[in-house]
Amino acid sequence: MASKRRLRIASYNINGINSRLHVLTRWLEEFKPDIVGLQELKCTNEAFPHEALAARGYSAIWHGQRSWNGVAILSRVGEPVETRRALPGDPNLEQSRYIEAAVCGILIGNMYAPNGNPKPGPKFDYKLAWLDALLAHARDLLGTKVPALLIGDFNVIPTPQDVYKPERWAKDALFAPEAREKYREVVALGWTDAIRRLHPDERVYTFWHYWRNSFDRDAGIRIDHALLSPSLAKTLKAAGVDRTPRAWEKTSDHAPIWVEIEA
Template structure:
């Protein structure tokens, strides 16, 4: 079972890239972020024609999350966090697919720091962490996939010294990420590629993609019961190089059959 996360940075504008990637790689489940489309403007028919059922939580111009499943429709269990600090922002969707519960998230950027946006990021992360603890307590096999807007370590960012004041690399945010994983979650990419330089995002400016001046901010966390089934993880880096592509690349894991 291949589960992927992809910040599409505008689902309608990037639709040809998304459809090409789906046709080429055929992931079983995809969590999308930054739809930047209201609920009625999600390209449901094009996604269905590509062989995927979908659920989505849209928002005009900003944010927005969705989940796609190949050959079926995800069984939605939640949209929005419990005690969400700002329910008007579409940042979380959760569903069951083929016996796995999947949470798709788009954690706030938080810049500029300090300020209200950073405070909101911390508050959202706190509620997300509380919900993650409840998911673990349920005993269900769970994957938490999405754009976390966090580089956990210096190995996850090109020239980390340039990011010390940024909300994506702030000590408080990195600590929050490790409080989350300390519950028992496995950071799948880093677990399988502990020493590799691996990025999931490259800015549009300064030839960042060509220079591989990237960030690893898209993560898939797996619950303890899924850790033995984790057999592969990677980034479809070449997608970032396609014309009119997102500044993120699809990031994925493969789970062995139960």
């Protein structure tokens, strides 16, 4: 019988991969994740820095878009085998928001969900339609019984526990009741929110605005999530947020989230 290994899988909204490549590569070298989902690449497919990542031991697949969006999956534990590069039913396929791959026997769906602001309006309507498509795909994935992980920037603050001073976000699309309900529906299908499973009572944030010393004051929100299918949730050993790179110079306004599982 093959022995199991512990895998560290992370998600990081890098907020411009080429302008913050020094941040990303430093973090990869220090944190040493096995698999990473990246969001907000903000570069074309041609401009993706795959050589710099390969030099640090990471294979990659990516789906870029000029100036906006963009997602990628990195792995140092085997080539990611791409299974799709768009969310089924995405109402706007011109936007690069989802990429999915099999790595080490796990199906990983990496996403950058729409922000949705301002609301009401077409951007908020798109957000809700996209989350409906995510709900349908999340249901289908569970139907396959394959160990799966939905990870990335969901752009949803699930509960008041996940935001510093909820009243300040009352009119924001990220905290809209409609968006929070969509997230709740996805989890209710049988997915496990790794952070909440292991840290049920803590205030855990993954994003802090650049202004008003938000990070120093810990005035943040939790919008980056890792959802595990039932079979994968049984192997969950640890989960958290690596706040370290958020304090670096010229860094992203997000911090990486991570889970450790046995596979």
